[in-house]
Amino acid sequence: MSQQVALLQAIRAVIEAAPLFTPAIPRSGKPMSVRMTNCGPLGWVTDKERGYRYQATHPVTGKPWPAMPLMLLDLWEEVAGYPHPPEACLVNYYAGAAKMGLHQDRDEEDFAAPVLSVSLGDIGVFRVGGRSRRDPTQKFDLRSGDVFVLGDADRLAYHGIDRILPGSSDLLPEGGRFNLTLRRVTQPS
Numbered sequence: 001m002s003q004q005v006a007l008l009q010a011i012r013a014v015i016e017a018a019p020l021f022t023p024a025i026p027r028s029g030k031p032m033s034v035r036m037t038n039c040g041p042l043g044w045v046t047d048k049e050r051g052y053r054y055q056a057t058h059p060v061t062g063k064p065w066p067a068m069p070l071m072l073l074d075l076w077e078e079v080a081g082y083p084h085p086p087e088a089c090l091v092n093y094y095a096g097a098a099k100m101g102l103h104q105d106r107d108e109e110d111f112a113a114p115v116l117s118v119s120l121g122d123i124g125v126f127r128v129g130g131r132s133r134r135d136p137t138q139k140f141d142l143r144s145g146d147v148f149v150l151g152d153a154d155r156l157a158y159h160g161i162d163r164i165l166p167g168s169s170d171l172l173p174e175g176g177r178f179n180l181t182l183r184r185v186t187q188p189s
Helices: 002-017 070-079
Strands: 035-039 043-045 053-055 088-094 100-103 115-121 123-128 138-142 147-150 159-165 177-183
Touching (some): 002 177, 035 043
Antiparallel strands (some): 035 088, 088 177, 115 147, 123 138
């Protein structure tokens, strides 16, 4: 639990430097139900005009993303099984009825790098399937402190969050859930 508290403090410092914002779905411009920010050299963003992408600056403040906490870099080195560091850590905040539909992480150049996810706060009901949207899915309860890796054959699996279970953790006094998603974006040289 002390590691979760320390990581939460580090994420709150990230949010202070790069405030949470509400992203929009491409084309429709409909706001997503999560709020997000990033840390590391690159950050994942989306908006109506330019769609899904990585960029080096916060879309609202225009400032570079803050550095990725060392705890996350150490975790990547420990469990990712990939020799190059992550370049982006997407911080999604789920509150109330926030969810994330089934999707693939396809905006990166190197699919040999895994996607590593860390949960903090309330349980997220996670759904994961295969490489086709029509493949059967399984549900998992991701609890505070859980680490989930999509790698190898599962790197392009469809996945999402059906809902959060409010009040299932007391880590965040305000309630809700942070999901930290670490990714390598570019091809290593």
